[in-house]
Amino acid sequence: xxxxxxxxxxxxxxxxxxxxxxxxxxxxxxxxxxxxxxxxxxxxxxxxxxxxxxxxxxxxxxxxxxxxxxxxxxxxxxxxxxxxxxxxxxxxxxxxxxxxxxxxxxxxxxxxxxxxxxxxxxxxxxxxxxxxxxxxxxxxxxxxxxxxxxxxxxxxxxxxxxxxxxxxxxxxxxxxxxxxxxxxxxxxxxxxxxxxxxxxxxxxxxxxxxxxxxxxxxxxxxxxxxxxxxxxxxxxxxxxxxxxxxxxxxxxxxxxxxxxxxxxxxxxxxxxxxxxxxxxxxxxxxxxxxxxxxxxxxxxxxxxxxxxxxxxxxxxxxxxxxxxxxxxxxxxxxxx
Amino acid sequence: xxxxxxxxxxxxxxxxxxxxxxxxxxxxxxxxxxxxxxxxxxxxxxxxxxxxxxxxxxxxxxxxxxxxxxxxxxxxxxxxxxxxxxxxxxxxxxxxxxxxxxxxxxxxxxxxxxxxxxxxxxxxxxxxxxxxxxxxxxxxxxxxxxxxxxxxxxxxxxxxxxxxxxxxxxxxxxxxxxxxxxxxxxxxxxxxxxxxxxxxxxxxxxxxxxxxxxxxxxxxxxxxxxxxxxxxxxxxxxxxxxxxxxxxxxxxxxxxxxxxxxxxxxxxxxxxxxxxxxxxxxxxxxxxxxxxxxxxxxxxxxxxxxxxxxxxxxxxxxxxxxxxxxxxxxxxxxxx
DNA sequence: GTGAAAGCGCTAACAC
DNA sequence: GTGTTAGCGCTTTCAC
Numbered sequence: 125x126x127x128x129x130x131x132x133x134x135x136x137x138x139x140x141x142x143x144x145x146x147x148x149x150x151x152x153x154x155x156x157x158x159x160x161x162x163x164x165x166x167x168x169x170x171x172x173x174x175x176x177x178x179x180x181x182x183x184x185x186x187x188x189x190x191x192x193x194x195x196x197x198x199x200x201x202x203x204x205x206x207x208x209x210x211x212x213x214x215x216x217x218x219x220x221x222x223x224x225x226x227x228x229x230x231x232x233x234x235x236x237x238x239x240x241x242x243x244x245x246x247x248x249x250x251x252x253x254x255x256x257x258x259x260x261x262x263x264x265x266x267x268x269x270x271x272x273x274x275x276x277x278x279x280x281x282x283x284x285x286x287x288x289x290x291x292x293x294x295x296x297x298x299x300x301x302x303x304x305x306x307x308x309x310x311x312x313x314x315x316x317x318x319x320x321x322x323x324x325x326x327x328x329x330x331x332x333x334x335x336x337x338x339x340x341x342x343x344x345x346x347x348x349x350x351x352x353x354x355x356x357x358x359x360x361x362x363x364x365x366x367x368x369x370x371x372x373x374x375x376x377x378x379x380x381x382x383x384x385x386x387x388x389x390x391x392x393x394x395x396x397x398x399x400x401x402x403x404x405x406x407x408x409x410x411x412x413x414x415x416x417x418x419x420x421x422x423x424x425x426x427x428x429x430x431x432x433x434x435x436x437x438x439x440x441x442x443x444x445x446x447x448x449x450x451x452x453x454x455x456x457x458x459x460x
Numbered sequence: 461x462x463x464x465x466x467x468x469x470x471x472x473x474x475x476x477x478x479x480x481x482x483x484x485x486x487x488x489x490x491x492x493x494x495x496x497x498x499x500x501x502x503x504x505x506x507x508x509x510x511x512x513x514x515x516x517x518x519x520x521x522x523x524x525x526x527x528x529x530x531x532x533x534x535x536x537x538x539x540x541x542x543x544x545x546x547x548x549x550x551x552x553x554x555x556x557x558x559x560x561x562x563x564x565x566x567x568x569x570x571x572x573x574x575x576x577x578x579x580x581x582x583x584x585x586x587x588x589x590x591x592x593x594x595x596x597x598x599x600x601x602x603x604x605x606x607x608x609x610x611x612x613x614x615x616x617x618x619x620x621x622x623x624x625x626x627x628x629x630x631x632x633x634x635x636x637x638x639x640x641x642x643x644x645x646x647x648x649x650x651x652x653x654x655x656x657x658x659x660x661x662x663x664x665x666x667x668x669x670x671x672x673x674x675x676x677x678x679x680x681x682x683x684x685x686x687x688x689x690x691x692x693x694x695x696x697x698x699x700x701x702x703x704x705x706x707x708x709x710x711x712x713x714x715x716x717x718x719x720x721x722x723x724x725x726x727x728x729x730x731x732x733x734x735x736x737x738x739x740x741x742x743x744x745x746x747x748x749x750x751x752x753x754x755x756x757x758x759x760x761x762x763x764x765x766x767x768x769x770x771x772x773x774x775x776x777x778x779x780x781x782x783x784x785x786x787x788x789x790x791x792x793x794x795x796x
Numbered sequence: 797g798t799g800a801a802a803g804c805g806c807t808a809a810c811a812c
Numbered sequence: 813g814t815g816t817t818a819g820c821g822c823t824t825t826c827a828c
Contacts, residue, residue, distance in 0.1 A: 484798090
């Protein structure tokens with residue numbers, strides 16, 4: 125078992141050729157160099173026999189290319205972002221790039237640090253996905269000439285590909301209101317929005333979509349119909365409990381802004397009798413296979429993970445990443 | 461905006477010192493070299509001003525170290541593996557290693573190819589997680605002297621850290637049988653196992669745990685109580701539908717071998733009246749927050765992601781990865 | 797306290 | 813058809 129790694133020089137010595145010949149054979153430039161078939165074969169054999177593995181640190185250094193392409197995401201353990209990671213790998217592999225996915229835990233300083241690290245490894249492209257603070261990250265990338273695209277959350281310094289949150293929220297709200305039945309009591313005869321953070325761009329757009337549709341289809345809209353209580357399940361649970369107490373029961377429709385919020389809401393709903401649940405229409409922005417099987421009917425919005433990635437790669441492919449465009453990709457409504 | 465990257469030579473020229481001085485200042489060996497505080501400060505300033513970013517291809521090449529540590533997983537978009545990825549990153553960061561997570565799609569040839577690529581980038585450690593065929597991968601790692609541990613699925617050529625599937629299946633089965641109520645009809649008065657692949661080590665162990673407990677607590681056990689129909693939801697759905705037809709209703713207890721199988725089973729169960737569901741006890745090996753909120757009560761097994769990773773890193777830390785030990789980590793039973 | 801120089805493993809221009 | 817050579821950007825030994 126050879127413990128010391130073999131290099132092209134070792135192979136060159138064994139084959140009685142020079143290192144450049146070995147290099148040419150082992151990359152794919154050997155046809156142009158018109159190297160003898162026999163020489164090539166011999167070198168290939170030796171490489172196999174001696175378990176040669178190219179040192180990409182060396183070849184990357186020499187070529188000023190790493191072959192690496194990176195993506196940062198907030199977290200791996202999340203349906204949406206792990207789906208994005210999966211799609212990212214597929215698109216990267218199609219292009220023979222080596223994908224690197226790293227999570228940055230919604231921490232702006234970790235986002236920056238991670239991107240700096242990726243740059244020090246000389247990644248050639250970078251997808252900034254769901255970054256809390258995309259612009260400083262973008263700045264670092266630009267300064268180092270790294271092609272990059274913002275995904276999911278838009279920035280002001282590079283092209284962005286995001287979900288069409290406004291449209292998705294409008295569709296969901298329309299569906300909820302159409303499915304709902306009139307209720308006694310002004311307060312309960314309304315649609316309500318719960319979850320997310322109003323500092324968050326995506327949440328803002330969804331609230332806009334929600335309120336615009338409510339204003340259009342119903343007689344009135346009040347600020348009290350929106351509670352951007354945060355993303356955590358516990359917060360959403362508390363928010364809905366409070367709402368229930370305030371308006372004296374469930375409203376006719378409830379827009380829940382993320383599956384994580386839905387987890388909390390569902391915990392509260394489990395404490396209520398079934399008849400009450402069947403009198404309210406629930407909607408969730410984001411999709412989960414099990415959520416669609418809960419005991420109450422639920423309209424869900426599924427983001428177009430593939431569409432987002434395809435567009436991000438299209439932008440990188442055609443070199444338009446420096447243009448500060450924002451492309452919005454429509455999500456899909458999933459009926460119960 | 462400086463488009464050309466600056467090197468230690470550029471900084472050296474600007475600071476009127478040599479490249480080796482810059483290098484010492486920018487790594488952390490400058491105290492030992494007793495470099496003047498003033499020199500160090502000046503160099504730091506220049507580095508910041510000129511956006512210096514170390515070239516890790518070069519430094520790695522020189523030091524024969526990459527600072528990289530890799531993990532392969534079957535897929536990102538899976539609760540268990542994405543949880544593993546998240547934990548992996550945490551443990552790697554604690555050690556100042558740079559984590560690389562790549563998915564290999566349960567494809568043995570992609571597993572090999574990916575590991576070869578990671579090795580060509582000179583990763584220093586490797587976690588082989590859920591690999592379909594761990595031994596060839598292990599072989600490549602050994603040949604190149606890369607420290608590695610099998611995780612989730614065991615191999616024969618390196619240390620392995622896996623879930624205690626036998627124990628978990630026993631616990632789950634015991635719980636199911638204890639919670640179940642006797643049924644009329646021999647066939648329906650039994651516990652059944654559905655999902656997974658019998659070629660898969662984890663499934664085998666779970667079937668052993670299941671059948672051993674059934675034999676111990678019930679009068680009899682038959683091969684017909686087990687249907688390792690595959691992992692896909694559709695297959696599990698069909699399997700349960702067939703079982704339902706064969707035994708004339710739901711059994712008294714059902715062991716579902718993965719959340720993905722549960723998705724399919726739940727689709728079938730939704731077509732049945734609630735009373736029928738409440739007469740059967742359901743168990744799922746693997747955990748999902750929404751699954752625990754389905755309309756029928758469900759006992760779940762949650763694998764100890766943190767425990768698995770902690771053990772894998774312990775093995776790497778203490779250098780015992782070459783010993784072919786198999787460590788089993790107990791999962792946790794989640795009652796409805 | 798700092799500089800000079802060698803070399804990590806590879807590629808590519810040029811030579812013959 | 814293949815060899816020679818000069819770096820890519822960094823670290824580290826040795827020198828003073």
